[in-house]
Amino acid sequence: MEQFISNEQFNVIKSQIIGMHRQASVTSDEGVKTAVKEAAEARVHDVFDELTPEQEKLISGVASLETEEERTKFLMDLSPYRKAFPDVTPADLRGLFPKVKKLQIPNLEAIDFKALTYLGWKDIGQSKQYFVYVQNGELTGVQGRYVISARKGICSLCNRYGDVAMTSIQNKPKESEGLRSYGQYICYDSKECNQAIQDTGQLEAFLGQV
Ligand SMILES: [Zn+2]
Known part of the structure; x- marks a missing residue:
């Protein structure tokens, strides 16, 4: 089967x-x-x-x-x-974020790919958050910035109550318009988020902004 x-x-x-x-x-x-x-x-x-x-x-x-x-x-x-998230290598991840110099790569060997809806990790030194997910059958990378919230809150991706960070992504819809920023409270720990997320709707709506 x-x-x-x-x-x-x-x-x-x-x-x-x-x-x-x-x-x-x-x-x-x-x-x-x-x-x-x-x-x-x-x-x-x-x-x-x-x-x-x-x-x-x-x-x-x-x-x-x-x-x-x-x-x-x-x-x-x-x-x-259980279906696993696509196998990704460090080179795949660098390919998804070509403009990021010295992309910090998560420890892929420590990740249970069956327990992933999205791959999320942080560059703590730069306060950067990276997301990789499958959109229309293709791996897609989105990067943002985060600020740790002093108070617990509800994650907008998985609806779990816990430690969250205000995570913002930016896009530039048209040349004439400036950058637009979209922020959401998202679980600080993406492993915990992945253990709670029950559908991809909110993830796709958020990351689909860019
Ligand atoms: Zn979450």
Whole structure:
């Protein structure tokens, strides 16, 4: 069976399983428990447009997960079917940012490419943030600047509450117009962001500005 689960889809499944457990454990009403579990099962199926019978079988059964062990095993068993972010080399990254002299390259060997919706890293010395994502089937690089927020906030890419940085990207829509800057609060740690992001809509809307 081919790999068919994107990082965002995996995050939806994970979040439904955790949310279902949390909600079901605070009620003793069996009817409510059943409703919560059925809703989680339905939501997991909803994130896929099309599934073969084998794929359908693999993602079914969320509602019957009872123990922590079962929940962990369910997610582990999906691992071989998770799609990975495209393999990138340092040369690929330099090619995406040709104007940046001495581009700081992240430690690619330490990254789990199955757990990526986008590749994000910082050049802390320069307060620069780099994003690489797949847009219309092609790897695209966007760079911006960031300022760490003193307060926690909601990330506009993944909706997670945590440490964020105001991250700005710039574009120049037409020759006659000046630079326009777009800023959003985004997770400081892109690994955590990637573990929470559940769809690519907000990522594409933000990075698509340039
Ligand atoms: Zn985030």
